[in-house]
Amino acid sequence: MKQHTMASVLALCLIVFPFGEILAEDSVVKLGISASLSGSFTSVGASVKNSVELARREIQAEGGLKIGGKNYGVEAIYVDNASNRSAATTNILNLIGQKHIIAIVGPMSSDRAIAVGELANSFRTPMVTPWSTSPLTTLNRPYVFRVPILYDLQAMAITKFAAKEWKASKAAILYDEISPYPTGMAKAFKEYFESVNGVGSVVAFETFRTGETDFGKQLTAILNSNADFLFTPQHYQEVPLIVRQAKKMGWKKPITGSNSWAGGDLMGQCGDDCKGLTFAGNFAPGGTRGIAKQFVDKYQKEYNILPDEPAALTYDAVKLIFQALQKTGGLSGNLVDDREKLKDQIAATKNFEGVTGNMSYQGTGDPAKCAVIIKIDDQGIFTNIDTVCP
Numbered sequence: 001m002k003q004h005t006m007a008s009v010l011a012l013c014l015i016v017f018p019f020g021e022i023l024a025e026d027s028v029v030k031l032g033i034s035a036s037l038s039g040s041f042t043s044v045g046a047s048v049k050n051s052v053e054l055a056r057r058e059i060q061a062e063g064g065l066k067i068g069g070k071n072y073g074v075e076a077i078y079v080d081n082a083s084n085r086s087a088a089t090t091n092i093l094n095l096i097g098q099k100h101i102i103a104i105v106g107p108m109s110s111d112r113a114i115a116v117g118e119l120a121n122s123f124r125t126p127m128v129t130p131w132s133t134s135p136l137t138t139l140n141r142p143y144v145f146r147v148p149i150l151y152d153l154q155a156m157a158i159t160k161f162a163a164k165e166w167k168a169s170k171a172a173i174l175y176d177e178i179s180p181y182p183t184g185m186a187k188a189f190k191e192y193f194e195s196v197n198g199v200g201s202v203v204a205f206e207t208f209r210t211g212e213t214d215f216g217k218q219l220t221a222i223l224n225s226n227a228d229f230l231f232t233p234q235h236y237q238e239v240p241l242i243v244r245q246a247k248k249m250g251w252k253k254p255i256t257g258s259n260s261w262a263g264g265d266l267m268g269q270c271g272d273d274c275k276g277l278t279f280a281g282n283f284a285p286g287g288t289r290g291i292a293k294q295f296v297d298k299y300q301k302e303y304n305i306l307p308d309e310p311a312a313l314t315y316d317a318v319k320l321i322f323q324a325l326q327k328t329g330g331l332s333g334n335l336v337d338d339r340e341k342l343k344d345q346i347a348a349t350k351n352f353e354g355v356t357g358n359m360s361y362q363g364t365g366d367p368a369k370c371a372v373i374i375k376i377d378d379q380g381i382f383t384n385i386d387t388v389c390p
Contacts, residue, residue, distance in 0.1 A: 026333065029065060029072045029325065031318070032079065032095035034106035034116060039083025040237065043264045044108055047311035048130070050303050052076050052105065055318040065322055068330025074322075081107050081116075088112035089119060096123045102325075102338055103128065105317050108263070108310060110134035110181045117144040124336065126343045128321060130313035131263065134184050138365030143343050145365040147282075147313045147320070147356065151188035154258045154280040157371040157388035159193050161278070162229055166254055169197045172204035172227035174218055174242060176234060179210055185233035185258050203227050213241055219249050229254040236264035243273050254278070262309030267380040277376050278385070283312040283356040284374040286383030295355040306381065309356075316354035324349060 033052055036045035056074045064071035077099050081088035088107050095101050096119070104120055104127040107113045113132035120127035121141035128145045129137060135151070138144045162168035171193050175186035190202045204225035206218035219242075222230060232242050234257065243255055259281035267274060285296045285306040295315060299307040307315075324345035325331075331338045350360045359367035373386035 027070070027072055028075050029067075029331075030075045030077055030099060030101045031321065032077050032092070032099060032101035032104045034079055034081050034088055034092055034095075034104060034112070036083040036108065037078065037080035039081075041083045041109065041264070043236075044131075044310045045080075045083075047263070047308055048106065048108065048314045049078065050299070051307070051311045051314040052318055054299060054302060055315055055322070059322060065325060067325050067328065070330070072325075072331075077101060081112055083109075083112075085112050085115050089115045092116050092119055096120070096125050100335060101125070102335065103321050103342060105314065105321070106130065108132065110137055110184070111179070113137045113146075114180070117141055120144055124343075125339050126321075126346060128317040128346070130317040131259075131310050133259065134180055135366075141365065142347070143339075145320075145346055145361065145367075147317050147354070147359070147367065148259065149282055149369060149371050150366060151185050151258075152192060153371045153388070153390055154185065155189040155192035156390070157280040157373060158189065158231060158256055158258070159196055160388055161280075161373050161386060162254075162256070163196075166228055168228035168254075170201055170203045170226060170228045171197075172206070172222040172225050172230045173202060174204075174206045174208070174215065174222065174230060174232045174234075176210055176238070177207035181235075181260060182233045185260070186231075189231055189233070189258075215242055215245050216249070219246050219251070222246075223249060223251060227253070229256060231256055231258075233258040233260055235260045236266040236269060239266060240270035240273065243270060243277070247273065256280075259309060262374070262382065264308075267376070271380075275376050275378055275380060279374055280371050280388075281309055281374050282369075282372065283307075283309045284372065284382035284384045285312075286377060286381040288355075288384065291353060292355045308382070312356050316352075316356050319354065320346065320349065320352055323352065 035048040059065050079091040108131035110132040113129040114136045117137050121143045126143050130147045173186050175182040194201050204222045257279040261279040262281045288296050327345045328341040352359050357369045359369035370387050370389040372384050374382050375385045377383045
């Protein structure tokens with residue numbers, strides 16, 4: 001049913017948005033931004049918009065984006081995906097067919113990015129998702145790229161860190177079995193951890209369903225499992241509940257997670273209960289150097305807050321597109337051709353120096369880059385404490 005529905009949508013849209021000579025507006029490069037400006041991920045959406053505008057203003061201050069000896073203005077066209085898949089797919093079609101965008105930035109969540117990526121690839125429009133980590137987002141989609149590290153590198157990073165810091169050889173996992181990101185991350189972590197520590201070394205593999213708030217049954221099993229630490233790849237809404245309930249039930253061992261902890265108001269909801277905890281991710285504002293520190297300073301000056309991981313990854317996504325556009329050598333004004341040229345240049349990117357680290361694309365839409373281990377310090381600031389490279 002899903003395949004038939006998508007096929008019908010594509011067939012209809014090919015009628016509405018025919019692939020003829022689609023001309024871009026002269027001297028303006030348009031980016032389509034799919035962000036959660038409403039719904040459950042609005043704080044992430046705010047980070048996206050902040051960074052897009054910061055990068056856009058920087059290039060405008062330089063006189064525009066220089067492509068093939070010509071200066072182009074940059075316009076960002078925002079659509080609200082309302083933190084749900086249906087809205088994300090509906091409004092992206094308008095961006096591709098009617099707004100004459102050259103590329104898409106977003107969506108952030110894998111749930112939306114997988115669906116939007118299918119459309120972007122079908123309409124041969126480059127898409128760079130700053131935060132989606134599901135392999136399905138880019139799989140067999142040459143027009144779709146991501147900026148963050150994948151599940152497997154996060155799994156390796158946490159496994160190595162747990163062994164080094166906690167001498168851990170047994171793990172417990174608690175995750176939402178309905179949500180795509182936690183499910184994919186939990187399974188990837190289990191597979192990698194057991195490849196290192198042996199089958200059965202994940203001594204508790206507990207699940208819950210989206211919307212549940214009482215984790216007593218699962219945490220009881222985890223407490224009785226003799227695990228050395230708890231891994232929970234949940235988002236900022238669930239992590240405080242899990243941490244508080246675990247501590248209340250007597251859990252005194254480490255609790256860790258993945259890059260999903262990095263977006264949203266985790267500390268506003270968790271407070272002191274989350275201080276001292278660690279997780280794997282792509283970026284943290286504390287402990288930065290070089291261009292990452294420059295970005296943190298600029299962002300904080302502009303918005304009076306520290307940038308989070310979604311903000312930094314979005315900034316890199318936009319800068320990546322800018323660099324790739326410049327490397328095309330010039331735009332024809334025919335969007336079909338120019339989108340293809342942009343896609344080819346993104347795919348050929350080597351050693352892009354981003355604020356979240358250096359990255360290269362090697363035949364897929366997935367970058368080769370390093371993971372960071374992030375600690376929430378005594379002031380509640382996310383701070384880089386270690387780097388793990390593939």
